[in-house]
Amino acid sequence: MSSETTNSLHDLIDLTGRRALVTGGGKGIGAAIATRLAEAGALVTIADLDPDAARFAEQLGASFAVCDIAEADQLAAAFDAASGDDGLDILVNNAGIFPTTGPIADVSDEFVHRMLDINVRAQFSATREAAARMTGGGAIVNLASIAALGGGANISAYSASKAGVIALTRASAHELGRQGIRVNAIAPGIIDTPGVQDQMAPLKAGGLDIDARIAANPVGLRGLPDHIARGALFLASDLAEFVSGQVLVIDGGSTA
Ligand SMILES: NC(=O)c1ccc[n+]([C@@H]2O[C@H](COP(=O)([O-])OP(=O)(O)OC[C@H]3O[C@@H](n4cnc5c(N)ncnc54)[C@H](O)[C@@H]3O)[C@@H](O)[C@H]2O)c1
Numbered sequence: 001m002s003s004e005t006t007n008s009l010h011d012l013i014d015l016t017g018r019r020a021l022v023t024g025g026g027k028g029i030g031a032a033i034a035t036r037l038a039e040a041g042a043l044v045t046i047a048d049l050d051p052d053a054a055r056f057a058e059q060l061g062a063s064f065a066v067c068d069i070a071e072a073d074q075l076a077a078a079f080d081a082a083s084g085d086d087g088l089d090i091l092v093n094n095a096g097i098f099p100t101t102g103p104i105a106d107v108s109d110e111f112v113h114r115m116l117d118i119n120v121r122a123q124f125s126a127t128r129e130a131a132a133r134m135t136g137g138g139a140i141v142n143l144a145s146i147a148a149l150g151g152g153a154n155i156s157a158y159s160a161s162k163a164g165v166i167a168l169t170r171a172s173a174h175e176l177g178r179q180g181i182r183v184n185a186i187a188p189g190i191i192d193t194p195g196v197q198d199q200m201a202p203l204k205a206g207g208l209d210i211d212a213r214i215a216a217n218p219v220g221l222r223g224l225p226d227h228i229a230r231g232a233l234f235l236a237s238d239l240a241e242f243v244s245g246q247v248l249v250i251d252g253g254s255t256a
Contacts, residue, residue, distance in 0.1 A: 013238070014041055015037060016041030018041070018042045019086075020043065021092070021130070023069050025046035029094060030092070033225075033233075037232075038062060044062040045063040045082035046064050047064075079130065090141075091127070092141045093165075094141075097118045098145075099115075101115075101155050101157045102154050115157045116160070127183075130181075131179070138182075140183040141232050142169050144162045145187055146189050148162035149249070149255055166187075166247055169184060173244040177245075182244040185246070191225055191228060217254040
């Protein structure tokens with residue numbers, strides 16, 4: 001995996017034969033990441049809650065494991081399916097939830113518990129499963145959010161969960177670096193995905209121009225899943241072999 005012996009751009013981004021697991025890879029950002037990893041030659045397994053994601057995996061030539069990342073048995077089975085005799089090379093910890101949070105006064109402990117359980121605790125469990133299988137080193141890419149970097153009304157529980165992802169990323173980069181595993185995070189801005197469209201549906205019904213909202217950044221582009229996938233490909237590949245413990249913000253300049 002070292003680039004000391006090669007300067008070829010092709011070799012640095014080539015993932016041929018590397019085994020990759022993408023959680024929540026059935027649609028949205030995860031699907032775009034799975035697509036780019038497969039294009040770079042990786043042997044991709046998609047783990048998703050939604051059984052319908054099997055069709056997308058098949059079209060991509062990827063393997064599929066129906067899996068709720070919050071369930072230990074299902075998570076371990078997905079990792080077993082993704083790993084070969086030589087273990088696993090890449091984990092993209094993408095699956096996450098972002099239900100409308102609302103004002104702090106209205107948010108129940110149960111809601112916060114579920115948010116932290118999926119977005120932080122399950123990513124932690126997946127990190128543990130990956131580390132046990134990345135016997136030859138590897139790369140982990142965690143999906144955080146710009147919501148962890150700046151404040152915002154009515155997103156407190158989500159922001160807290162994604163701040164946990166960033167802390168997990170930095171701490172595990174220190175610890176797992178000793179076994180050749182790099183760990184980085186991506187903090188996307190608002191990206192046009194099925195999850196975001198669902199969440200914004202009530203606002204759209206109230207007259208909000210969703211496309212304009214999604215393009216409200218200095219670059220002036222609609223945030224697309226592939227914008228995030230390009231960053232994930234960089235972090236997963238040997239282009240980033242000296243990059244670990246970092247948060248790559250991909251938001252069209254919103255947080256600049
Ligand atoms: N879209 C954005 O604007 C945005 C911004 C910042 C961060 N993110 C983060 O990016 C990630 C992906 O977001 P998205 O917008 O593509 O989401 P999405 O809702 O469009 O898609 C999420 C996918 O994950 C799967 N999934 C959900 N819960 C799961 C679970 N418990 N186990 C396995 N699979 C599960 C879903 O079935 C779906 O296929 C999330 O972690 C999210 O917090 C998204």
